[in-house]
Amino acid sequence: MADTMQTSSDTLATLMQDMGRRARTASKALARTTPEARTAGLNAMAEAMASARQKLLTANTKDMQYGEEKGLSGAMLDRLMLDDTRVKAIADAVRDVAALPDPIGREITRWSVPSGLDIARVRTPLGVIGIIYEARPNVTADAAALCLRSGNAVILRAGSESLNSAKVIAEALRAGLASAGLPEDAIQLVQTKDRAAVGHMLTGLNATIDVIVPRGGISLLKRVQDEARIPVIGHLEGMCHIYVDAKADPQKAVDITVNSKMRRTGICGAAETLLIDSAIAGTLLPAIAAALTDAGCSLRGDNRARSLVPNMDGATDNDWHTEYLDAIISVRVVDGIDAALGHIETYGTGHTEAIITEDTAIAARFFSDVDAGIVIHNASTQYADGGEFGMGAEIGIATGRIHARGPVGAQQLTIFKYVVRGTGQTRP
Amino acid sequence: MADTMQTSSDTLATLMQDMGRRARTASKALARTTPEARTAGLNAMAEAMASARQKLLTANTKDMQYGEEKGLSGAMLDRLMLDDTRVKAIADAVRDVAALPDPIGREITRWSVPSGLDIARVRTPLGVIGIIYEARPNVTADAAALCLRSGNAVILRAGSESLNSAKVIAEALRAGLASAGLPEDAIQLVQTKDRAAVGHMLTGLNATIDVIVPRGGISLLKRVQDEARIPVIGHLEGMCHIYVDAKADPQKAVDITVNSKMRRTGICGAAETLLIDSAIAGTLLPAIAAALTDAGCSLRGDNRARSLVPNMDGATDNDWHTEYLDAIISVRVVDGIDAALGHIETYGTGHTEAIITEDTAIAARFFSDVDAGIVIHNASTQYADGGEFGMGAEIGIATGRIHARGPVGAQQLTIFKYVVRGTGQTRP
Numbered sequence: 001m002a003d004t005m006q007t008s009s010d011t012l013a014t015l016m017q018d019m020g021r022r023a024r025t026a027s028k029a030l031a032r033t034t035p036e037a038r039t040a041g042l043n044a045m046a047e048a049m050a051s052a053r054q055k056l057l058t059a060n061t062k063d064m065q066y067g068e069e070k071g072l073s074g075a076m077l078d079r080l081m082l083d084d085t086r087v088k089a090i091a092d093a094v095r096d097v098a099a100l101p102d103p104i105g106r107e108i109t110r111w112s113v114p115s116g117l118d119i120a121r122v123r124t125p126l127g128v129i130g131i132i133y134e135a136r137p138n139v140t141a142d143a144a145a146l147c148l149r150s151g152n153a154v155i156l157r158a159g160s161e162s163l164n165s166a167k168v169i170a171e172a173l174r175a176g177l178a179s180a181g182l183p184e185d186a187i188q189l190v191q192t193k194d195r196a197a198v199g200h201m202l203t204g205l206n207a208t209i210d211v212i213v214p215r216g217g218i219s220l221l222k223r224v225q226d227e228a229r230i231p232v233i234g235h236l237e238g239m240c241h242i243y244v245d246a247k248a249d250p251q252k253a254v255d256i257t258v259n260s261k262m263r264r265t266g267i268c269g270a271a272e273t274l275l276i277d278s279a280i281a282g283t284l285l286p287a288i289a290a291a292l293t294d295a296g297c298s299l300r301g302d303n304r305a306r307s308l309v310p311n312m313d314g315a316t317d318n319d320w321h322t323e324y325l326d327a328i329i330s331v332r333v334v335d336g337i338d339a340a341l342g343h344i345e346t347y348g349t350g351h352t353e354a355i356i357t358e359d360t361a362i363a364a365r366f367f368s369d370v371d372a373g374i375v376i377h378n379a380s381t382q383y384a385d386g387g388e389f390g391m392g393a394e395i396g397i398a399t400g401r402i403h404a405r406g407p408v409g410a411q412q413l414t415i416f417k418y419v420v421r422g423t424g425q426t427r428p
Numbered sequence: 429m430a431d432t433m434q435t436s437s438d439t440l441a442t443l444m445q446d447m448g449r450r451a452r453t454a455s456k457a458l459a460r461t462t463p464e465a466r467t468a469g470l471n472a473m474a475e476a477m478a479s480a481r482q483k484l485l486t487a488n489t490k491d492m493q494y495g496e497e498k499g500l501s502g503a504m505l506d507r508l509m510l511d512d513t514r515v516k517a518i519a520d521a522v523r524d525v526a527a528l529p530d531p532i533g534r535e536i537t538r539w540s541v542p543s544g545l546d547i548a549r550v551r552t553p554l555g556v557i558g559i560i561y562e563a564r565p566n567v568t569a570d571a572a573a574l575c576l577r578s579g580n581a582v583i584l585r586a587g588s589e590s591l592n593s594a595k596v597i598a599e600a601l602r603a604g605l606a607s608a609g610l611p612e613d614a615i616q617l618v619q620t621k622d623r624a625a626v627g628h629m630l631t632g633l634n635a636t637i638d639v640i641v642p643r644g645g646i647s648l649l650k651r652v653q654d655e656a657r658i659p660v661i662g663h664l665e666g667m668c669h670i671y672v673d674a675k676a677d678p679q680k681a682v683d684i685t686v687n688s689k690m691r692r693t694g695i696c697g698a699a700e701t702l703l704i705d706s707a708i709a710g711t712l713l714p715a716i717a718a719a720l721t722d723a724g725c726s727l728r729g730d731n732r733a734r735s736l737v738p739n740m741d742g743a744t745d746n747d748w749h750t751e752y753l754d755a756i757i758s759v760r761v762v763d764g765i766d767a768a769l770g771h772i773e774t775y776g777t778g779h780t781e782a783i784i785t786e787d788t789a790i791a792a793r794f795f796s797d798v799d800a801g802i803v804i805h806n807a808s809t810q811y812a813d814g815g816e817f818g819m820g821a822e823i824g825i826a827t828g829r830i831h832a833r834g835p836v837g838a839q840q841l842t843i844f845k846y847v848v849r850g851t852g853q854t855r856p
Binding site: 031032105111113115117119122124126127207210211225226227228229231232233249251252255256258259263367368369371372373374375376377378379380382383388389390400401402403405406407415416417418419420421422423424425426427 | 459460533539541543545547550552554555635638639653654655656657659660661677679680683684686687691795796797799800801802803804805806807808810811816817818828829830831833834835843844845846847848849850851852853854855
């Protein structure tokens with residue numbers, strides 16, 4: 001038995017290494033294609049996606065059955081489910097990426113120096129990107145499309161729940177690439193549910209993966225922290241806060257809090273905790289709580305919050321750490337901006353944080369002192385989205401502090417090189 | 429004995445954790461200081477450096493004795509050695525950094541979106557930077573100054589050869605910070621030669637170091653690859669090539685090759701391998717070889733090169749991998765641009781690569797296909813330098829492919845956040 005397992009793990013290692021080598025080769029070929037060729041590839045991918053509709057729906061039915069047997073929540077099952085409309089939306093999203101400006105080869109800036117050298121900073125692909133994600137089948141297509149738009153090859157690792165759907169999507173995208181004369185190995189999907197595959201990706205498959213983009217929750221975060229030996233652009237959970245300051249406009253506070261929590265509860269930019277200044281909580285918290293309750297949200301508060309809204313459940317320390325992704329919000333009464341900043345520093349994940357206030361000095365303090373990819377004044381946290389930022393599609397919201405932060409679109413999946421033009425200069 | 433070692437390694441772990449915590453605290457305080465306060469801190473650091481001159485020279489004498497006992501090469505000892513002029517240069521370099529524009533808090537770009545939100549991308553510090561470097565004492569001051577200019581706290585790990593000098597420099601810089609009212613823990617130096625300290629840094633001291641910047645050779649590279657669990661901005665060896673194309677101007681080829689190799693042999697931007705197109709090697713290689721020999725350089729060639737310049741030593745495969753940092757160059761005759769690109773892809777380290785040609789189409793091909801931080805046409809590789817690029821001081825030349833590439837100055841030690849200004853927007 002031990003021997004069999006050893007053989008099987010050797011086989012996986014070999015498979016993954018091979019995948020890495022093929023990605024590297026494809027990435028080099030891709031880096032030499034024109035923006036027009038990549039656009040044609042993306043449009044062909046969208047067409048192939050649309051043609052695979054029936055096959056994809058059949059595969060998705062299998063995923064749904066597996067999910068039900070596994071006892072996934074209704075919210076999770078809803079994220080997993082595909083129908084005609086959603087399949088069309090996936091193909092349309094790929095077409096939208098085809099319409100985005102291609103970032104590769106563009107001069108970001110160009111200048112001359114006293115030696116007479118002409119120096120340009122030019123955008124280049126990162127190389128081979130490994131993306132590890134969960135649940136939603138559309139991520140397979142979105143991520144692959146953005147990687148192609150930015151000239152990168154990609155190795156995709158879908159969640160086990162959506163693997164059947166992801167396989168059909170990846171197969172269609174590869175067929176699209178091939179029909180457009182591009183290397184189909186620029187898009188590869190890990191075909192096994194074996195979690196050991198993630199380990200191979202996190203160590204970079206002997207330097208054939210350049211960057212890992214993890215998109216997921218706390219268990220993925222821990223694994224990445226323990227195992228990753230290559231650069232990571234982290235897309236981890238969004239533990240987003242709304243801080244309602246003493247000088248908040250009451251109507252804005254109600255509207256923005258309800259929208260931040262309830263517009264869509266399952267996205268990473270949904271608010272999870274409401275912090276409210278004790279100076280205004282007495283008058284404003286009951287109104288906000290009532291509006292949230294009316295919208296179908298349940299509340300879990302600290303003792304001070306519960307003394308103001310008695311029917312609220314109690315919050316434990318665990319609640320301040322919990323990304324519910326559901327119609328639940330935790331509520332804490334705090335003594336002013338310093339306490340709010342302290343709470344966010346302790347429990348925030350660097351995703352999106354919002355303040356509601358009419359006091360511009362307090363807003364400026366929040367902007368300056370909150371360490372997160374996105375800080376918002378007087379608007380919903382649900383605007384944390386590449387599309388809403390005008391960046392086109394996004395792979396997610398980066399929560400780390402290196403390379404990219406906030407919405408990650410095609411441009412954020414690039415790096416640059418310096419192109420130096422001389423006329424024979426030697427350095428004195 | 430085993431118990432003692434255990435205790436000692438526990439003590440080191442505790443010391444390093446404590447260092448990390450203090451750096452994190454200092455980094456938060458630093459992020460809230462003004463550019464003017466950081467400038468004042470840098471000027472105070474420069475003054476304190478200058479005042480520590482005698483103490484530093486005494487410490488450096490100890491380092492030199494240790495280096496001689498250890499049998500360091502003359503080139504290494506020269507890099508280690510300080511005298512009045514060099515001490516003054518170190519203090520002056522800190523003053524130069526004080527005069528650089530402060531990047532923190534600047535709006536990189538700002539725009540509005542149809543929802544009415546006003547979005548700005550604003551520069552922020554990375555947080556706590558760990559820098560691991562070798563030999564040269566001035567790096568201690570340069571790196572610390574650039575980190576302060578970019579609002580970051582830094583943990584410095586000097587090479588064991590320069591530790592005595594580094595200790596005096598770090599102590600002076602910390603005194604300067606304190607005298608300017610800034611947190612002295614923004615600059616900390618690892619006080620032990622124990623190599624286990626590097627391991628603690630590479631795992632991020634439980635997330636109190638945000639980014640590691642390694643500056644060194646192949647052994648450091650391997651260790652970083654094996655052990656690093658946090659983001660790395662790699663500054664690894666510069667295995668730089670010059671490719672002399674068939675259409676090269678002969679005089680430029682001679683001048684640029686000699687300058688690239690011999691102006692200063694000990695810097696990472698020095699050329700280590702000359703590739704020359706077989707179509708021109710017969711006429712041009714003897715002239716280049718003679719000029720290199722006249723300049724005191726010894727040559728190691730492949731068989732084709734040796735058939736053209738018979739007194740050349742033979743090169744082995746190992747030579748194509750060797751960053752000599754000395755008056756030695758390896759020489760290979762290649763069949764055109766494709767062979768040159770293939771050699772560079774195999775042996776290059778992503779640092780700096782140069783082509784000499786009058787054929788602009790070939791130069792464009794080289795620019796597009798060489799995967800390196802800096803690609804140069806018709807100029808010396810020794811221009812690979814932040815100062816020459818007009819960026820002011822630099823921490824080194826990044827050879828990785830994430831976050832920053834090429835010269836890393838204060839701006840490259842930053843990240844950004846999105847600051848979103850609303851007027852009550854909720855997302856439909």
